Amino acid sequence: MFKKVLREPLVHFFSVALALYGLFLWAESQREAPIRISQQQLDQFAEYHRTRFGNTPDRAAVDRYVDELVTEETLYREALSLGLDENDVIVRRRLAQKMEFLLRDGGFVETPDDNALRDYFNAHSARYRPSPRATFVQLYFSPDRSASLSAVDRASATLTSLTADTCSDLPKSDADRFPGGERWADQTPDSLRRTFGDFALTEAVFTTPVNRWQGPYESGLGWHLLCVTHRDNGAPPQFSAVKSQVLQDYLNDAQAQRYNRSLEDLKSRYVVELPVSGAGAQ
Structure with missing residues (x-):
């Protein structure tokens, strides 16, 4: 009824x-x-x-x-x-x-003791290592230049005449004028990416042998021959020198983990419904 x-x-x-x-x-x-x-x-x-x-x-x-x-x-x-x-x-x-x-502001993260901080420092040591720096000379070969040989071929031909030379004196070559000049001092990977892009040249500056002409290496601007005169890969710092930064990073990570747990807990309260597979796909 x-x-x-x-x-x-x-x-x-x-x-x-x-x-x-x-x-x-x-x-x-x-x-x-x-x-x-x-x-x-x-x-x-x-x-x-x-x-x-x-x-x-x-x-x-x-x-x-x-x-x-x-x-x-x-x-x-x-x-x-x-x-x-x-x-x-x-x-x-x-x-x-x-x-x-x-969610991010709620709650209190307990301040860790020195042992916990040291463990965190050891687990994230790469984060506190100074950026490597390098000083080098480069010769630039523009792809826009009108010539019988391509830029990479001109660079390769020039390299054969530089094999025995050091970087102390800039040799005469078929290279083109580069807006930033030939000599670059105290450069980091980030500073090179901003100028040359994330190409082979940037990586080569920090991996090739010192005081030897190498290449050709491509950048976002063309092709280059490279001779590194000095490189400092950066010594890892002592824990005491970066302790305050380690503490801040530890607290930030702990807060982020707490936020993610809280968010996942909230998400678990809801049923998510998606459209039928393939519907609306192009």
Whole structure:
């Protein structure tokens, strides 16, 4: 009998109507709830006013501030009652960002002892090693130059005449003028990538034998012959010299791990539904 009643269209109609009415009552209650201005808000405004203008705000300034708060809260509640927060990408993103901030900021990470810090330092020692640096000479062969031989062929031909030469004196060659010059001092991998790109030349500066012409090596600008005159691969620092940075990195990693665990816990509460495989794929 009860199942038969549940199948009646009229019952469905009244159920939906009751749900909508409940939603309406909730929206109305939110709309009609008092707009409360806290003493903390007023104190914060007074402190801001003293910092910004050098004096305590008068009654008119406080009234204007209260009116701004009331206006904002009124518009916010009315927007919610109209459902303006639904299907709004900007609102969704802002709420997600605030939730992410709460997850990242929540809780306390216990300060590790020296043994834990040393273990962390040893496990991430590459992070604290100084960047290698190199000083070198390069000869540039432009692919844009009009010549009977290609840039890489011109570089290869030039190399045969440089095999016995050192880098002390820049030899005469068929090389082209390079905007940054031929001699480069105290360069790191990052600084070279910014100039030459992530190509073979950048890697060769830190791997080829010293004081010997090598190449040709390609860059994002053309082809190069290379002679490294000095290279410092960077000695690993002592733990005591970087202890403060190790501590900060340890705490940052611990907070990131806690955030990821919290996020995965939240995700586990939801069922994710994806479109049928292949639907909409191009």
